[in-house]
Amino acid sequence: MAVPPSILGEDPAFLEVEEQISRLAAIDRPCLLIGERGTGKELLATRLHYLSPRWDGPLVKVNCAALTESLLDTELFGHEAGAFTGAQRQHVGRFERANGGTLLLDEISNASAAVQEKVLRVIEYGEMERVGGRRTIQLDVRVLGAANVDLPSLARAGAFRADLLDRLAFEVITIPPLRARPTDIMTLANAFAVEITRALGKEVFPGFSPRAQELLLQHSWPGNVRELKNVVERAVYRCASSEAPIDVVVIDPFENPWRPSHHSTGAAPGDQEPARESESADSVDAARAPDLPVDFQAAVARFERGLLEHALAESRHNQTNAARALGLGYHQFRRLLKKHALA
Numbered sequence: 049m050a051v052p053p054s055i056l057g058e059d060p061a062f063l064e065v066e067e068q069i070s071r072l073a074a075i076d077r078p079c080l081l082i083g084e085r086g087t088g089k090e091l092l093a094t095r096l097h098y099l100s101p102r103w104d105g106p107l108v109k110v111n112c113a114a115l116t117e118s119l120l121d122t123e124l125f126g127h128e129a130g131a132f133t134g135a136q137r138q139h140v141g142r143f144e145r146a147n148g149g150t151l152l153l154d155e156i157s158n159a160s161a162a163v164q165e166k167v168l169r170v171i172e173y174g175e176m177e178r179v180g181g182r183r184t185i186q187l188d189v190r191v192l193g194a195a196n197v198d199l200p201s202l203a204r205a206g207a208f209r210a211d212l213l214d215r216l217a218f219e220v221i222t223i224p225p226l227r228a229r230p231t232d233i234m235t236l237a238n239a240f241a242v243e244i245t246r247a248l249g250k251e252v253f254p255g256f257s258p259r260a261q262e263l264l265l266q267h268s269w270p271g272n273v274r275e276l277k278n279v280v281e282r283a284v285y286r287c288a289s290s291e292a293p294i295d296v297v298v299i300d301p302f303e304n305p306w307r308p309s310h311h312s313t314g315a316a317p318g319d320q321e322p323a324r325e326s327e328s329a330d331s332v333d334a335a336r337a338p339d340l341p342v343d344f345q346a347a348v349a350r351f352e353r354g355l356l357e358h359a360l361a362e363s364r365h366n367q368t369n370a371a372r373a374l375g376l377g378y379h380q381f382r383r384l385l386k387k388h389a390l391a
Contacts, residue, residue, distance in 0.1 A: 053094050056239055059229035065092070068221055073099035078171055078191045078216050080199070083223030086274030089194040090154060092223065097150040102190060105149030108142050112163075113155035120163055127179035135180065143176055146189045156193040156216075157202055161209060167191065168212045191216070226269040226276060236273060237264055240280040241294075250290050256283075257295040266378070267299055268365040299366050353388040356381075360390070 055066065072079060073096050081089045090109065097107045115123055126141030142151060153159070159167065170176050171191050175184050193216045202208035226233065237256065245253040256264070260283070269275055283297045355374060363369035371381035385391035 053091055053098070055088070055091060055095060056236055057229065057232045058235060059224075059231045061224040062229045062232060065221060065223055068219075069096050070099060072096060072219050072221070074101070075219075076101065076190060077218040078193070079219040079221065080216050081192065081194045081221045081223065082199070083196060084225050084270075084272055085196050086272030087223040087225055088273055089196075089223060090152065092221065093150075093152045093192050093194060096192065097152075097190075100150070100190070102149050106146050107150050107152070108146035109152040109154060110142050111154045113158040117160040117163065120159060121166070122179050124163065125166060125176050125178055126181075128181045132180065138178075141178065143170060143187055143189055144185065147187050148189075150190045150192060152192045152194060154194045155196070157195045157197050157199060157208055164209045164212045168209065168215060171212075171215050226272045230265065233265055233269075233276065234261060236276055237280050240277045241284050244281040244284045248285060250284075252290055253284065254287075254289070254291055255293045256297075257293040260294050260297045263297050263299070263368065266366075266368050268367060270365050300364055349388070352384065353390070356384055356388060356390055 057063065057066070069092055079096075081093055083089050093109075094107060097103065110120075110123060112120055122135075122139060122141065124141050124143055126139045126144060127135050129135060129138050153167070166176065170187055170189065174187050174189075176187060177184055199208055199213055203210040203213045226236075234256075238253075241253050241256075264276075264279070267279075271278075279297060279299055282301065283294050286296065286298070287294045356370075359370035359373050360367070363373060367381060367385075368378055371378050374381065376384070382391060
């Protein structure tokens, strides 16, 4: 008997999603899984399938962003021999392979309007035709869609079929980002560390030092669980000692004084500092000299917010590094983020 994949998480925000998955699994309807990159949409879709009455049927996945329109069309619906140049043999598509089971359409927002129309027909009528074919094929497939964008906004802009969105949105599972489930960060980090420790043939994972734990807990994790796993695995493999707790955690592996930049001219890093200071001074002068009269408090608030946003962007949302770049203490920086509704 297939076993649903285990998913780590004890934060109330995540437990609510797991409960939603469990309830939805029993109802044979299409649904959407929405979340930022790296939040575990595919893993949750897999769990939903194996908790459903279709658990012993096929689970087929396709990334709609990885294929061109024509390739996605034939990959989903198949084609007959001779349907187009190079189609020498019949090809059975993913929908047919998923018959009796579940089909996950990952990054569904990237599917063309023509492909979306065909998907809608399968959902509504349970039938399709292969590319170049004339025979109608009956199907019994549960369709799950996954996306990391705001599909209703795309539908309003005409970039996604509103009727398909209506059919897929029987239920919408929105997965919280890792920053919204902070109590899970160290649980996941320790699990990933133990896993990579075994893979590397090491005997014991010595744990994380308080300093390393603080760094992991303070980072905003724009790449979510996937980013956390990379950071933890990197820290374990770079650690030479198997006895002392891991103290060095590198969030950004590109961070290096010799890192090339898009405006690099081949000069040493220090050689470019005067220009940067000049650019910064120009920006400050411009900010200090708005047209008068002006609302002083509002202008100062806008300037503060701009500095905070710029520091966060430059540090890839590492709040410790952003605070350091502004010459602020971490807690002082956090208070400013809250003041300007950025936290």
